[in-house]
Amino acid sequence: MRRGLQQTKKSRQRWFVAFMFCIALMSPEAWGQETVQVRGKVKTMEDNESLPGATVIEKGSTNGTITDTDGNYTLNVQPGATLVFNFLGYVPEEVPIGDQTVIDIVLVQDIRQLQEVVVVGYGTVRKSDLTGSVASIKPDDMTAGGANLSVEQMIQGRVPGVNIQSKSGEPGGAISVQIRGASSITAGNQPLYVIDGIPFNLNSQITGSGSGFVGNQNPRNPLNTINPNDIASIEILKDASATAIYGSRGSNGVVMITTKNGKSGGLSVNYGYAYSLQEISNTYELLDARQYQSILNDLIEEGALGTRVEDFQGDGINWPELLYRDGTINEHNLSISGGNGNTDYYVSLSAFDQQGVLINSGLDRYNLRLNLNTKLDEKFKLALNLNSSFIKDDFISNGTGVNENSGALYAAIYYDPTITRVRDPFTGRFVLSDNQVIDNPLALANHERADQRTYRTFGSISAEYFVMPSLTAKLKIGGDVSSARRDVWVGPETLDGVATGGIGTILNRTSTYHIGEFTLNYNQNFGDHDVNAVAGVTYEEFNNFTNSAEGSGFLYPDLTTDALGSGADSLEFVGSGRSQSKLNSLLGRVNYIYKNKYLLTLSGRVDGSSRFGPNNKIAFFPSAAVAWKLHEEAFLQGISPVSELKLRASYGAIGNQALPNNRFLTSFSPGDGAVFGNTIFGSIEPTRFANPDLKWESAVQMDIGIDFGLFDSRVQGTIDYYQRNTEDLLLDVPQPTSTGFALRTENLGKMENRGIELGLSGYVIDGKDLKWEVAANFTTLNNEVTDLGGVDAFFRGNLNFVRGATIVDEGLPLFSYFGYQVDGVWQTDDDFSVTKTNAQPGDWKYRDVNGDSVINSDDRVVLGDSFHDFTWGLTNTLSYKGLTLSVFIEAAHGAELLNQNLVNTFYPITFRNNRLAEPYLNRWTEDNPTNEYSSFVRPGIGEGFQVNSRTVEDASYVRLQSIRLAYSLPLEKLGIDFFRSFDVYVIGQNLATWTDYSGVDPAANSFGNNNIPMDFNAYPFARTYTLGVNVGL
């Protein structure tokens, strides 16, 4: 062993000498001149630690070396040479050697923010050298510690061009994230997440909800697997120049998440605990039992069809209140980090336990992370990133079904409030409404339940070799294994379960992902020329394995899904599936900087994907960007107040392949089977209308930007204008249904997103003790479907009895709400001869757009869309000594939202369903001839008219998203040296919302598609109060 090592060392030395010799040969001055050996040590200013890995280069040559683990270097140079010392994040130093042979140097950390290092695809660059549009967030910018329930929340409202909306208040619930609008109609519009250099697989979740269980269109957030406290920085890559290196997955932007690493120095232990209390921020104001009785009976008297509400004892029941509770969150975070010159490590453990604001819902999360970097020798570095998590999700039945297929919250909202008991005192069974087909809300909440356990581990190992100071080679192997099991139980206490003695379903899914990646990094200075290049090749493979089992007919349902076999044999069902996709890619980028003024970036990726047909598997996504650092020009030197000014422009093509596998392939799948006699016979069905010519969707994006700093960078800002034109849209094109198929995925149509993004931050007061920092951002967005390639306008958005709520048509924003214009209410003295419809006073008055005296689907108009015209965020941080107060306001304007709860109030599908109070308390009557609300006597006439200008509401809002007050104990003053730091804080989140939207929250969306928002019994949004402590040892 020892011998082997020595041999290796020897051969290494030999090789190195040979290599250096070659380099020396390349240098024209090398011949026949004597050299001087210079040695020394490189240290840092801040902690006086030696700095390994710094480059030492003889100016104007390729001759150089890097410092060893102790910061030492030795270099043979020409007499009279100048040495350039360089380390990322530090101010470079140039030292003429003169007569010295020993030169020790202290590098100063570059504190100017523009010198900050940001993570980009397959590398890092100095922020000042960025040519693309990249936003970077460091934990300091985020309300760190305990306040972030998700990764997305760290970004929400803080980055121009990124629109983040929580679709509901469900623990760990789905969050809509869109960078610069929507680029695709059918394919995904989610950004690519890259965690520590490894693309993160968002599609590893269990789909399907289990038999008898109400389907929820929004699965929980896959990023729950990451502990927000482990995150060191998040970079958002927005323009083509930044994202083209991710090729076919870059068109929706890329979110780069980098986790924390240990710092050299001693052991550092941090522990944080936070306790949060959650309360529902906005509840449904429903008719109470008395109002319900009197109004419904009035309606019958006025001619409505329905069963009268009989007298009842007591005050009835406010059903939703029975599902509500105060939510709690307990969160523990422990991290241990440190390092010496050769090795650094970061280990963290976290436990997160959330009880949601609806009973029987919650989230438990345990995370473990290990980040390890070690230098085996001066040229060889190994790194390990490992994240492992266990998540237990508790689901209350809450989805988008209605009537007997509904979930608990729907049932509670619409249940007859005059029912005075939850359970029948004699039979013990849940009381059912005689006049509704909805199950008892508490039966659903308590006996229709699901829980899911997800074990997920992902990470990577990389080996990096410094071939020469300017060239490194890196091999990275990564993987991701997610194994989830969902147990769904519909008990015999429920309507769905009683017939079969309970229904149990187990859904299993294992998703695996692995990646192999080899990259070469070249970084060299040639006098006025700086070149930084990366080239690489990757292979990625995704596999999914699913299986499910269902049982019912349980004689003794006590064992539920733990013993599915205890059900009836004849009612057992199994299913399974397996899928795979692959990506194989070449990637590259060159950054060229001339005189530190003129910058050029060329980048691109060649992607091959298994998702496309044989003729179109491979595609190339190139981009180019230029930038000009005006502040480096002589004519701007010394011109106050501009300290930094950079112009950027980029152009490129990026792709999208986020669609299901095998759309190009004709095949057959197991069908439902056909029943003959009393037997089901197996069947097969055509899987799809295949399109063998299917290819990539590509987005051509142009970006022009300015980065500036004023008053010595006390104020910093960035302005971008972008235009992204997606073409060859991956579109589920409606087919003539006589083909036997409704849709076929084709490359058809064009869409455009354009907008302006502004980011501004600065210190209003920058005193020694008192600081006031303001960070603001502003975004505009304009989305338009510009071409449908000859396909007629089509409709999307079916939810229950609402069909085709939105239209996709040329010249309109994607998924524009499409329905009827309500002009008011028919009044008694109106001229009814203008309409052939059977209108009566008190009915809604829909606008007869085409003037044919009939109201039908030809009278529909565009009522709005889900894209915010502009959004803004504003953070004010005031600090005085150890006390920090931060106030964060987030706002969005100019989007619309279909309020399905209003639809169900205006057009109840069952007369005896309860309704929202306000419209009924102020409804049209002969004594109250309002135009605000109809009489609701004949809601049936409106059916088909549910999508109209009253139910599609303005969803603009301004939200006081958080206030945080933190105090760092002055430990030195107090004479405490046991703790390195001790911070306490309180945070209030989602404290107030100003909006005209009448529903519970203008961001609510129970519909699966993020661009067709429909507010329908969304899990309640919560206001959160957190008390926390962070301790450093």
Add this chain to the structure above:
Amino acid sequence: MFKNIRILTIVLLTTICWGCEDLLDAPPFDEFAPENVLVNQEGIEALLFNAYHIANRHQSLHTWTLPMESSTDIMVVSEGGVAGLNSPFATFTWTADTQWLNEWWSRLYQVIRDANVVIENIGNFEGDETVRAVVLAEARFLRASAYADLYNLFGPVVLRTSSEEPTNEARITEEEMRAFIETELALAVENLPHPASLPTDYVYGRATKGSALGYLAKHYLNTRQWEAAAQTAQDIIDLGYYALEPVFRQAFLVSNEGNNEMLFVWTSINQQGYHTTLPNGVASPDFLSAPNIPELVRDPEVMAAWATNWRVTDWIIDAMEAEDGRQAPAVDEYIDITNSVRRYSDQRPDNRRYMKLFDPGGQGNFHGVDIPVIRYADILLTRAEALNALGQSIDEAKQLVIQVRERAGLTDHSSIQNAAAGDELRDLILLERAKEFIHEGKRREDLVRHDLFIANATSRGVTVDGPHRNRFPIPAEEANNNNLIVQDEGY
């Protein structure tokens, strides 16, 4: 360090093989390739069964029955979300966008799609020649009956007989449409098994000679080819297999499924996906039981009764004489959920319920009652109607009607016997059909073929904007995406 480089290089070359196209093959593991599955009897039958499954409307029966009957004078749908979806049919305001049109259209064309592939691949079917001929005949039957339904609803449509046709295709002519349906059904009749001698593994619900002849007879009738209709009906009678169930109500009971009255049914069982929900819509939300339907006691905790209230009109029930067995399923008096006795007729007009199709063994909302598509009573009345239209064998025609009436328990047939041939007898036959086929979705076509559909609506006070309403427009999903489609005038 050379060693490291070597390792890196080897790893690079072995793990990452850029440019190898095979590397990007990711076969769909859980799907069948056509060349693997359509190669034998099992695979071809499995696809045929899919066509049967799609043709079977059990799960969404209301999207068929409601529009076919509420657009006439025998049904009212007033509440619930379904009433909204149905209202264009009740008010004669349907457009090409109206939702259920495409449900019918695309479902029938999916049947045609699968049948075409079966027929194209029948050559791969190895084994028993007679089995192969039957499978081919079944595919022909499913395809031709789907075209017959399409023709009945939409008039001449796009004829697709292969899976390789262009997506854009024009409608064919009336003559071509009829010729195709008639030729293909006749071909199917030849090779489908006789209902009395089904092959051993040929389970009830698959097509027989009777099914294809039944479809053919109904097609001739609806297209007023009276002579052919009368003859085809006679061919069915001559099969010697079919007969009327002695008691009307018995013909539909789950316990009596597979009886000799049924030429073709949509088989259902009480399991999700193979069930029908018709009873959920028929029962009022407060319904518990009815004295005249002793088999059915609704457990409100199990079987939902929707808000929608699918009601039968008073005139048709009142038109039934006291002893008419077809009154038996009509529920007026019922026990409500509070165990009180109530009457539907006390609550509002046209409020009674017709409980002919129900399943005492229903599991929750999953009712397993077979839905008759063509039954023998229809065939007898078809021949009667055709003979009357031809002005031939009027006595035989009357006798056929009386046969149906007698089965219903009626004894006095003087109205029929005294009726004059021609319009008077025709109207009586149509009335007989209206009573006989409640919830079987036949009233619309019965009225249409005698040009009474629109007059019938107008007499109820419905505004009808023109004779184009005798047919439905080509659904928008087709018309908008197939640029060779010429929409019917008026739509």
